[in-house]
Structure formats: structure tokens, C-alpha cells
Amino acid sequence: MALEKRYNHKEVEAGKYLNWKNKGYFTAGDKTKEKFSIVIPPPNVTGKLHIGHAIDTTIQDITCRYKKAKGFDVLYLPGCDHAGIATQAKIDAKLKAEGTNRYELGREKFLKVAFEWKKEYSEIIHQQWEKMGLMLDYTRERFTLDEGFNHAVYTVFKTLYDKGLIYRGERIVNYDPEMKTALSNVEIVYKEDKGNFFYFKYRLKEEPEKYLEIATTRPETMFGDTCVVVNPNDERYQKYIGKTVINPANNQEIPIIADEYVDIEFGTGAMKCTPAHDPNDFIIGKKNNMKMPIIMNVDGTMADGLGKYSKLDRFECRKILVNDIKEAGNLIKIEEIKHQVGHSERSDAVVEPLLSKQWFVKMKPIAEEVLRHQATDDKVNFVPKRFEKVLIRWMEDCEDWCISRQLWWGHRIPVYYSKTTEKLLISDKAPEDIENWYQDEDVFDTWFSSALWPFATLGWPLKTEDYDRYFPTNLLVTGYDIIFFWVARMYFQSLNFTNKAPFKDVLIHGLVRDSKGRKMSKSLGNGVDPIDVIEKYGVDSLRYFLATAASPGMDIKYNEEKVAVASNYLNKIWNSARFILMNLPEGYKEGKINVKTLNELDKFILTKLEKTINKVTKAMDKYDYGIASKILYDFVYDDFCSFYLEMSKVTLNDENADKKNTYAVLLKVLKAVLMMIYPFSPFITEEIYLQLPEHLESIMLESYPEYEKAFIFNDSLEKAEVLRAIIETIRNYKASNDLAPNAEVSIILNSKLNLKTLEAYIRRFAFAKDVKFDEENVDGCISFELNKTTLFIKNDIDKTELLNKLNDQKSKLENELTRSERMLGNPNFVNKASKEKVEQEKEKYANYKAQYEEILKKINNL
RNA sequence: GGAUGCUUAGCUCAGUUGGGAGAGCAUCGCCUUUACACGGCGGAGGUCGUGGGUUCGAGUCCCUCAGCAUCCACCA
Numbered sequence: 001m002a003l004e005k006r007y008n009h010k011e012v013e014a015g016k017y018l019n020w021k022n023k024g025y026f027t028a029g030d031k032t033k034e035k036f037s038i039v040i041p042p043p044n045v046t047g048k049l050h051i052g053h054a055i056d057t058t059i060q061d062i063t064c065r066y067k068k069a070k071g072f073d074v075l076y077l078p079g080c081d082h083a084g085i086a087t088q089a090k091i092d093a094k095l096k097a098e099g100t101n102r103y104e105l106g107r108e109k110f111l112k113v114a115f116e117w118k119k120e121y122s123e124i125i126h127q128q129w130e131k132m133g134l135m136l137d138y139t140r141e142r143f144t145l146d147e148g149f150n151h152a153v154y155t156v157f158k159t160l161y162d163k164g165l166i167y168r169g170e171r172i173v174n175y176d177p178e179m180k181t182a183l184s185n186v187e188i189v190y191k192e193d194k195g196n197f198f199y200f201k202y203r204l205k206e207e208p209e210k211y212l213e214i215a216t217t218r219p220e221t222m223f224g225d226t227c228v229v230v231n232p233n234d235e236r237y238q239k240y241i242g243k244t245v246i247n248p249a250n251n252q253e254i255p256i257i258a259d260e261y262v263d264i265e266f267g268t269g270a271m272k273c274t275p276a277h278d279p280n281d282f283i284i285g286k287k288n289n290m291k292m293p294i295i296m297n298v299d300g301t302m303a304d305g306l307g308k309y310s311k312l313d314r315f316e317c318r319k320i321l322v323n324d325i326k327e328a329g330n331l332i333k334i335e336e337i338k339h340q341v342g343h344s345e346r347s348d349a350v351v352e353p354l355l356s357k358q359w360f361v362k363m364k365p366i367a368e369e370v371l372r373h374q375a376t377d378d379k380v381n382f383v384p385k386r387f388e389k390v391l392i393r394w395m396e397d398c399e400d401w402c403i404s405r406q407l408w409w410g411h412r413i414p415v416y417y418s419k420t421t422e423k424l425l426i427s428d429k430a431p432e433d434i435e436n437w438y439q440d441e442d443v444f445d446t447w448f449s450s451a452l453w454p455f456a457t458l459g460w461p462l463k464t465e466d467y468d469r470y471f472p473t474n475l476l477v478t479g480y481d482i483i484f485f486w487v488a489r490m491y492f493q494s495l496n497f498t499n500k501a502p503f504k505d506v507l508i509h510g511l512v513r514d515s516k517g518r519k520m521s522k523s524l525g526n527g528v529d530p531i532d533v534i535e536k537y538g539v540d541s542l543r544y545f546l547a548t549a550a551s552p553g554m555d556i557k558y559n560e561e562k563v564a565v566a567s568n569y570l571n572k573i574w575n576s577a578r579f580i581l582m583n584l585p586e587g588y589k590e591g592k593i594n595v596k597t598l599n600e601l602d603k604f605i606l607t608k609l610e611k612t613i614n615k616v617t618k619a620m621d622k623y624d625y626g627i628a629s630k631i632l633y634d635f636v637y638d639d640f641c642s643f644y645l646e647m648s649k650v651t652l653n654d655e656n657a658d659k660k661n662t663y664a665v666l667l668k669v670l671k672a673v674l675m676m677i678y679p680f681s682p683f684i685t686e687e688i689y690l691q692l693p694e695h696l697e698s699i700m701l702e703s704y705p706e707y708e709k710a711f712i713f714n715d716s717l718e719k720a721e722v723l724r725a726i727i728e729t730i731r732n733y734k735a736s737n738d739l740a741p742n743a744e745v746s747i748i749l750n751s752k753l754n755l756k757t758l759e760a761y762i763r764r765f766a767f768a769k770d771v772k773f774d775e776e777n778v779d780g781c782i783s784f785e786l787n788k789t790t791l792f793i794k795n796d797i798d799k800t801e802l803l804n805k806l807n808d809q810k811s812k813l814e815n816e817l818t819r820s821e822r823m824l825g826n827p828n829f830v831n832k833a834s835k836e837k838v839e840q841e842k843e844k845y846a847n848y849k850a851q852y853e854e855i856l857k858k859i860n861n862l
Numbered sequence: 863g864g865a866u867g868c869u870u871a872g873c874u875c876a877g878u879u880g881g882g883a884g885a886g887c888a889u890c891g892c893c894u895u896u897a898c899a900c901g902g903c904g905g906a907g908g909u910c911g912u913g914g915g916u917u918c919g920a921g922u923c924c925c926u927c928a929g930c931a932u933c934c935a936c937c938a
Contacts, residue, residue: 005898190936197938216938229938263937271938280937340936386866393865393934480933515874517931551876554867555932559874565886568900579897619878627878630885645897728904734892735904741893819882828918837881837919 003581003691007574009538009567012687017130025700026135028075028470036072037470038064039454040136041478041486042144044083045121046090049128051512051520051558052479054530055546059509059625060477061134062547065679066620068135069704075470077457078129078136080122082145084410084446085179085187089346091117091409092179107408114409118143131531133539133682135700140466142457144449145411152456153411153449154428156497161426165366166403170357172279173402174342177300177314178349181406182358184445185399186485188351190340198322199332202228202272205244205253212237212245212256213268213332217339219325220317222249223295223306224274229284232258234269247272248330249321250306259284276355292355298406300352314352359404359413359442366492367395373495380491380501383623384553387480387508391491394484403445410443451489454502461497476503479511480553507623510555512546517557528558540681541567547680548629569633570684573677576641577688580666583652590694593664595710599651600757602665603716605644608635609669614707616676625680632676640669643724650760667692672705718787722751723758725786730766733782733793746770748778751789770794785851803859810859813852820845 020026028035038060043053060076068074088102091114095101102110122143129136142149160166173182198219201211212228225247230237241258261284262271275285276292285292295303302309302317309317325331342351373379374392382388404413416425416437431437452460454476458467472494478487487506494502513519514526521527533542544566550556598606612635619628651662671692678685678699689699696702726749734743747768749755755762755773762771781792823829823841830838 003897006900190934214938218938267938273938278938389866390933397935484934511932549875554875557874559887561887562874564900568898571900572898575898575901577897582897622878624878626876630876633885641897642902646902731903732905738892741903742895816882823918826918830918832918833881 003574003578003688005575005578007571007684009540009684013539013683016683016686017133020135020698020700021138023698025698026076026137027139028073028137030073031469033071033073035075035469036064036067036475037075037077037473038475038477039077039457039473040079040134041476041482042079042081042142042450042453043125044086045080045118045125046083046086047121048124049530051528051530051533051546053128054132054542055509055512055556056477056479057129057132057134058543058546059507059623060475061132062543062625062679063475063477063507063623064135065682065700066704068700069675069678069702071703074135075140075466076134076136077140077142077470078134078138079142079453079457080118080125080144081446081450082118082143082409084405084407084443085181085183085346086446087114087117088407088409089179102408110408118145128531131534131539133543140457144446144453148459148462149449149452149456150411151428152452152461153444154414155461156448156452156493157414157444158426159497160361165362166359167362168357168359170355171360171400171402172276172282172353172355173358174351175298175354175356176344176347176349177298177352178347179344179407180298182356182402182404183344183351184402184447187345188342189345190342192338193341195337195339195341197335197337199268199335200248200325201330201332202245202248202270203330204240205246208246211330212240212270214270214272215267215335216272217337218277218318219249219321220302220309220314221274221277221295222247222272222321223302223309224276224293225249225252225254225272226275226285226290226293227254227273227288228256228270229259229262229273230256230270231260231262231264233260234262234264237270248325248328257288259288278353282355294355296352296354298354298356300349358402361401361403361448363398363400366496367398369495370395370488370492373491373501378501380503381505383505383507387483387506387553390480390483391488394488398484398488401445403448404440404442405445406441407443410446411449413440413442413444415440447485447489450486451493452497454490455494455498471498471502472500473503475505475507477507477509480508481511483508505623508553510550510553513555513557515557515559517555520558533560533563537563537567538570538683540570540684544570544629544680547625549626551626552623569636570677570681572641573636573673574684574688576636576645577670577674577691579645580670581691583666584663584693588663588693590667590692591660591664593668594661597658598661598665598713600716600719601644601647601651601761602661603713604720605639605669606665606711607713607717608639608644609672610707610709610711612639613672613676613705617704617707620679628676629680632673636673640673643720644669646765647761650764654760674699675702675705678702719753719755719758722753722755722787722789723761726762726789726791727765729784729786729791730768730793733784742767744769746772746794748772748775748781748792748794749789750774750792753788755789783854785847785854790854807859810852810855813848813855816848817845817852820848 040060041056043049064074064076092102095105105113157166174185174188176183195217197215197217199213199215202214203211214228216222228245230241232238232241240256243256244253245256246252247254261280262269273281273284275281275290276294277296295306296314297303300314302312302314304310309321312320322331343349344351371392374388414426414428416427416431416439418424419436419438425431425437430439454473455467455471458464458471460467476487490502494500511519514528518524518526530542541563545563549559549562612631615631616628619631648662648666651657651659674685674689682699686699689695689702730745730747731741734741744767747766747770749771759771762768778792781794784791820841824845
């Protein structure tokens with residue numbers, strides 16, 4: 001006896017993954033089969049994986065294992081992302097803790113540290129993939145900074161530049177003063193902060209007693225004011241247009257100009273314009289050809305030339321400046337407000353809009369191409385569908401993408417500037433006369449390289465076998481939170497460079513939240529470590545939970561109870577296998593099912609099994625893993641364990657019975673159940689599979705069960721369902737009459753079906769000492785109407801209780817009859833509903849009517 | 863301000879084209895039946911957020927309102 005009473009996840013999981021990996025089961029390449037390819041969303045090498053990765057990779061792995069079992073050549077391609085800003089933030093913090101920083105170290109040494117860091121965390125990530133059981137093809141593993149990838153990034157940059165889709169320009173960008181780098185729009189997180197609205201007097205130069213009231217939330221930028229702007233249609237201010245005011249921050253004279261951009265209704269209707277420090281002001285400044293003084297350094301301190309304010313931190317400067325203006329009598333009031341303030345996603349620093357020279361991707365033509373493609377039949381199919389709108393909306397109004405970052409960890413921008421002329425050179429190698437050039441100091445935005453992931457990992461721009469075979473990929477699985485970060489960018493880069501969408505389907509899943517529905521975060525300390533869950537319940541249970549706890553695209557709340565439920569379910573399967581294996585004779589060899597000699601119950605379970613296979617397969621093909629698992633769950637508990645296994649004991653315990661078919665059926669059903677649960681929970685199923693009398697080297701080589709019409713026996717199904725109803729009715733009768741479950745009863749069965757073949761089952765499970773068929777004398781019996789069958793139970797209960805029961809049934813039937821009469825009496829229903837429906841209803845009615853009359857008779861008899 | 867989603871049993875959530883409301887947990891009763899007491903058997907519990915509409919028929923389709931959540935844009 002190999003299986004223990006309770007399945008032990010640690011023993012079951014031990015050693016299996018390495019065995020699979022070493023045997024090469026994860027390696028794609030069988031060209032006789034149709035391919036199915038999927039790339040892992042490369043995790044950042046910043047730390048260990050969290051439960052978000054766990055749900056993402058679980059869904060991917062379920063899909064891959066299912067497809068492999070269905071006969072596909074599956075490629076599940078692994079890899080990591082260098083994650084420029086995220087990783088550099090961590091390394092910077094580490095250096096700081098060691099009392100140094102990247103500038104002290106210098107670029108070369110910093111990169112050495114960074115690569116060591118990458119090595120360390122990539123090892124952790126590998127261990128976690130192993131724990132999760134992912135069938136990743138490690139022979140094809142990639143990293144976004146490996147050599148081939150660098151070449152891909154270079155090729156993309158050069159090509160886009162040559163096409164005029166990349167340009168270098170001075171624009172307002174979102175600047176992170178902590179990381180000292182530019183950011184793209186999507187790397188900003190807006191949070192509601194308390195702030196102040198400061199109202200100042202901008203006095204007229206000619207008439208200092210008069211002033212314009214100007215409000216700002218960022219007074220420190222006033223050093224960069226170049227004018228005051230009012231709407232030309234604003235009657236209050238028309239007379240001031242063209243006059244000069246004094247900037248209360250630095251007493252400079254600045255003009256009042258008119259621009260329709262200003263909203264008359266908003267605030268005081270007059271605004272200061274600081275073109276180098278605000279995106280809207282920048283537009284006005286550019287339109288009016290203004291100077292654009294930069295008054296802040298990239299680290300958030302005030303620029304030189306501002307007297308005592310220079311070198312002050314921006315927030316410190318704000319305080320002092322406001323106080324100084326107040327003392328000069330130019331502060332009107334301070335209003336407390338709540339407003340949304342942009343923070344850097346990585347460093348959490350308040351983002352500063354800053355004029356600077358950066359590289360940009362021109363988004364408009366690119367976005368249009370995506371929108372055009374998405375309107376064709378080749379479009380990317382989003383599951384659930386509604387997430388397509390998220391992509392489209394973003395594509396419709398996206399701004400140019402700032403791709404340069406003032407960081408060191410990443411792909412260095414392959415541009416050399418001439419020291420003497422305006423010329424620039426794009427090359428992935430240093431020019432021979434390097435003394436005349438200097439290289440761009442910046443690196444690319446991480447997403448600039450991750451956008452190439454689905455094709456660069458397969459060898460592009462080289463013409464490789466893998467690229468030809470596995471691109472475009474079939475599926476991308478990811479959370480809705482990174483649709484625009486990543487999905488959109490892969491889409492347009494792929495269209496640009498391969499003329500194809502990078503994937504056929506995109507399966508979007510939700511976020512895993514804590515048990516109260518809050519986002520998991522470090523600051524709340526409410527994160528769930530998947531490794532802890534695996535330790536306690538096993539990875540099979542965790543995977544089952546993650547894949548089935550929600551419908552597609554919906555967030556799930558982490559619920560330990562449900563993980564435990566999954567574990568109990570797996571234990572149920574474990575024990576059903578144990579039961580079957582312990583009943584097989586010594587040295588049993590798998591036999592064939594002889595359809596001619598199958599008994600009714602065998603036919604029943606085979607029929608149910610085939611129907612289940614059919615439904616489960618359909619759901620799996622639609623990535624409806626919640627539905628697929630639910631169908632299987634119901635089959636396993638209700639049909640297989642609670643009913644068929646119990647019934648099979650009749651045959652198994654009968655010394656004279658021919659058990660060949662039952663053995664074969666038990667094994668067939670068990671194997672099919674194992675295969676259907678296997679993609680969700682591969683370890684326990686492998687363990688059981690290898691105990692079967694006949695098996696391949698691993699469940700990973702086994703095929704998914706196919707629907708076989710030859711095993712559909714609807715007659716037996718009907719009879720078995722009646723049998724189930726008989727047993728349930730008798731049990732129910734006993735329970736509601738305070739009879740022990742094993743109290744013996746005598747019954748009579750009058751049926752249009754031939755139930756005699758089921759007598760043994762009835763005797764055993766209803767504890768019926770006396771079973772008679774088709775008896776006319778039913779005196780003293782209570783009757784129950786079942787499908788085509790009347791069940792009579794010899795009643796020993798006193799009459800009043802019996803009468804109550806009969807009256808109960810009578811009123812239920814009366815309700816049914818009125819309902820049915822109303823329907824059938826409704827000409828609309830009779831004429832418009834489908835014929836089948838009407839027929840069904842008529843049949844029901846006749847049935848109810850007959851039952852009703854029976855009951856009336858009995859009540860009268862009493 | 864714009865968009866999307868959610869509202870179903872005490873709790874957490876399923877419910878695939880409209881054809882008599884489901885699961886798990888919790889709860890109540892019974893059961894030492896040799897696969898499983900992390901089990902088995904049986905029960906109780908819902909006017910499917912509000913108000914309308916379409917339909918013979920609506921948890922399911924359309925409109926209204928309310929509450930909650932998320933995303934986007936946020937304005938000096």
C-alpha cells in the first residue's frame with residue numbers, strides 16, 4: 001500500500017520538479033506537433049516574487065500544461081527584466097546603507113555591483129519558479145540586458161530614429177528629484193495630498209497700490225515666472241494687458257499678456273506663467289516665444305543665482321519664500337486644499353515638472369497603427385473583452401513617450417555627439433576617432449526594452465528557427481494594471497518591427513488583495529508570501545485556489561480558508577485513488593472495458609465522465625479555469641465519490657461477481673480525473689499517476705482525455721439517477737422520521753423503467769430488507785413520485801404525522817399545478833415558446849396531476 | 863470631470879447564448895458505514911441593490927437612481 005491516509009504535500013512535491021526539468025519535459029521543439037507559445041512576463045530582478053506573480057504564472061502554467069496534454073508543442077519562455085529604475089533604486093539604497101553612492105563608485109564599478117545583484121535575485125526567482133512548478137523551457141531563458149537583447153534594442157532605436165519616429169527635444173518632463181531622472185507619464189502615481197493655495201499680490205509697476213491677485217501651489221517656481229497671463233475676453237483684466245507687474249518673489253518686472261488658454265472662471269482668472277516648470281505654462285511660453293529660465297536643479301534644490309535661496313531644498317525654499325513675501329506685505333491669504341500630487345512610482349518623491357532635453361518616441365503615428373490593426377480580423381483578442389477598451393483609450397490620447405533616463409542600470413543610449421559640431425552618430429560601437437565624440441550618458445526606459453520581449457527573446461532581429469516557429473506567440477497573461485505599461489508597447493513595437501501582433505490572445509486577470517479587499521503593500525504589511533502558503537498547504541492547493549477563486553479579470557481576496565478547501569479537495573481525490581488502488585488485485589494489469597457486459601452503474605459513470613470531459617474541455621479552451629474546475633469538482637464529489645464509488649462496493653465486495661469491467665472503469669475514470677485536475681495541481685496528480693498499474697514515465701507525457709461518444713448510455717444514466725433519487729428519498733424519510741440511517745424498511749417500486757437490475761444497490765444503500773417490484777397492493781405505504789417511478793415505503797409512523805406529510809406534498813403539488821396551468825393557459829406561451837418547451841411543460845403538468853390525484857386518494861384513505 | 867466593474871444565502875463568491883437560484887465556509891440534526899472525521903448522510907437559510915422597460919418568460923438584455931471599488935484626466 002503506497003498511499004498514506006492523508007496526502008502529505010511535502011512528500012508529494014519533493015524531487016518532482018527537478019526530475020521533470022532534467023528529463024527535458026519542459027523543452028519545446030517537437031516539430032511534428034502544432035506549436036503553442038507563451039512568454040513569461042519577465043519579473044524584475046529587484047526582489048522575491050509575490051502573490052501577484054504567483055497568480056500570473058499559475059494561469060500561464062495551467063494553460064501550458066493543458067496545451068501540452070492536448071498535443072501541442074508548448075514553449076513557455078522564461079526570463080528576467082533588468083528593471084532599470086526599480087533595481088537602481090534598490091541598489092542606490094544598498095550603497096547608501098554602506099555609506100557610499102553611485103557617483104563615488106563610478107559607472108563601471110556600479111554596474112559590477114548591479115550585475116552581482118542581478119545574479120543573486122535571479123537565483124531567488126529561479127527557486128520560486130521551481131516551487132511554483134512552472135514548466136519553463138530554461139534552454140531558452142533570456143535577460144533584457146543580454147547580448148542579443150542589446151542588439152535588438154539598438155536596432156529598434158536606430159530604425160525608429162531613421163524613420164523619424166524618435167527625436168531629441170527640450171520639453172517639460174516629469175522629473176524624479178530623488179532618483180535624478182526623467183520619468184514617463186505612466187510612472188507617476190497621483191495621490192491626494194494636503195497642500196496650500198498661496199495668494200500673492202503682483203503689484204503694477206506704475207501704480208504699486210494696485211495689484212493682480214495670483215494663486216499658486218508652488219511658490220518656489222515663481223523665480224521662473226516670465227509673465228502674468230489673463231484671458232483677452234476677461235473684462236476685469238482687459239485694461240491691464242500690456243502693463244508690467246512686479247514679481248513678489250524676486251522683484252523682477254514681468255509683462256501681463258493675454259492668452260485664451262486662461263480659464264476666466266478658475267481661481268482669480270489671472271495666472272503666473274513659469275514655462276520651464278509647468279507643462280501648460282510651457283505651451284504658452286512656446287507660443288509666445290518666451291525665455292524659459294530654469295530655477296531648480298535636478299535634485300530638487302534651487303538653482304544658482306537666486307541669492308539666499310540657492311541650494312535650498314524646494315520645500316524649504318517654499319517656506320522661507322512665503323514668509324519673506326508675507327513680510328514684504330504681498331501675501332493675501334493661504335488656503336488649505338487637498339489636491340492630487342504626482343509621486344514617482346519607485347522613489348515616492350514628489351515629481352517636479354522640469355524643462356529638459358530628452359529623447360522621445362513620437363506616439364501619434366504609432367498609436368494609429370495599433371488602432372488600425374485592432375480594427376482588423378487579426379486583432380488581439382482580449383479576455384475578458386472589456387479590457388480592449390483600456391488599450392484603445394490609451395492609444396487614442398497618448399502623449400510622446402520620454403525614453404531617456406538619467407540612470408546607469410539599463411541599455412545605454414547608443415548615440416555619440418560630436419565635440420565640435422552639431423553632428424550626432426548612432427552606433428552600437430564607439431567610433432574610431434572616439435576622442436572627437438562623447439556618448440550620451442543616459443539609458444533607455446526599461447519599458448523600451450521590455451516592449452520587445454515577445455520577439456527579441458526568440459532571436460529577433462536575427463532570422464532564427466525559434467522566431468520563425470514560435471512568433472507570434474499564442475497568449476499573453478497579465479494583470480490589468482500593466483496594460484499600458486507593457487501590453488500596449490509590445491503591441492506597437494511588434495507591429496512596427498514584425499508587422500504582426502505579438503500575441504493572439506491576451507488573458508487579463510485581477511489583483512490578489514488581502515482578506516479585507518485592500519491592495520497588498522509593504523507599508524500595510526498585509527502581503528501574503530506565496531512561499532508561506534506553499535509551506536503550509538502545498539503548491540497544488542495554492543495554484544488551485546489562485547486559478548479558481550475568481551472569474552476572469554476580477555480581483556480576488558486572499559482567503560486562507562479557500563486554500564484549505566482546495567487542499568481537502570485534493571485529499572478527496574487522493575483518497576478515491578487510494579480506495580481504487582487498494583481494491584485492485586495483486587499484480588493487476590490494465591484491462592479493456594467490455595462495452596457489452598457493462599453494468600448499469602458503470603455505464604452511468606462513464607456517461608457522466610464523458611459529459612464532464614466535454615464541458616471541462618470547452619471551458620479550458622476558453623481559459624475559463626474557474627468554470628472548468630467547478631464542473632470537475634461537482635463530478636468528483638457528487639457523481640464519482642459519493643455515488644459511483646459507493647455503488648461499486650457492491651460489485652467489489654461480491655465474491656462471485658465478474659469485476660473486470662469495474663476495475664477498468666474505475667481506472668479509466670480515475671485517470672481522466674487526474675488528467676483534468678493535473679494542469680491545476682501537477683504534483684499530487686503525478687504522484688498518484690505513477691501509482692497506477694500502467695503508466696508512462698510521467699503524467700507530463702500523458703494525453704488529455706478525449707470525449708468518446710461510445711461511452712454515452714443515456715438509458716443507464718436515467719436509471720441510475722432514479723436509483724440515486726430512491727436512496728435519497730429513503731434516507732430523507734428516515735432522517736425526518738427520527739429513524740436511524742441503518743433502520744430497515746420495506747419498499748415497493750412501481751416503475752416504467754426496469755429497476756430490477758439495481759436491486760442489490762437499493763438493498764445495500766437504503767437498508768431495505770424487503771424490495772418488491774410492480775406490486776398492486778400498497779396498503780399502509782407512503783408513496784413518493786420519482787421520474788417514471790413511484791416509490792412506496794411501508795409506513796410504521798403514526799397517522800397524524802403521515803397526514804401532515806401528505807398535506808405538505810399536496811400543497812407543493814398544488815403550487816406546481818397552478819403555475820403550470822397558468823403557463824399552459826397563456827396563449828402567448830403556447831404559441832411563442834419553443835415546441836419542446838411547451839411539450840415539456842405539458843408532460844410535467846400531466847405528471848403533477850397524476851401525483852396529485854394519488855395523494856388525494858391516500859389522504860382520503862387515511 | 864471621463865471610463866469601467868461590482869451590488870445574489872450570515873460570510874466569501876460562482877452563475878457560459880434569457881427557460882423554475884448554486885458552491886465553500888458558518889449553522890442545525892444524525893452517523894466510530896474498513897478510501898477520506900481536514901469525513902459521510904440529511905436539513906434550514908435568498909422578493910439576485912432601487913425603480914422602470916423589452917419578452918409568453920429576466921439574476922441574465924435595455925434605461926434610471928443609489929452605494930462601493932478601480933483606472934484615466936485633473937487645471938495656475
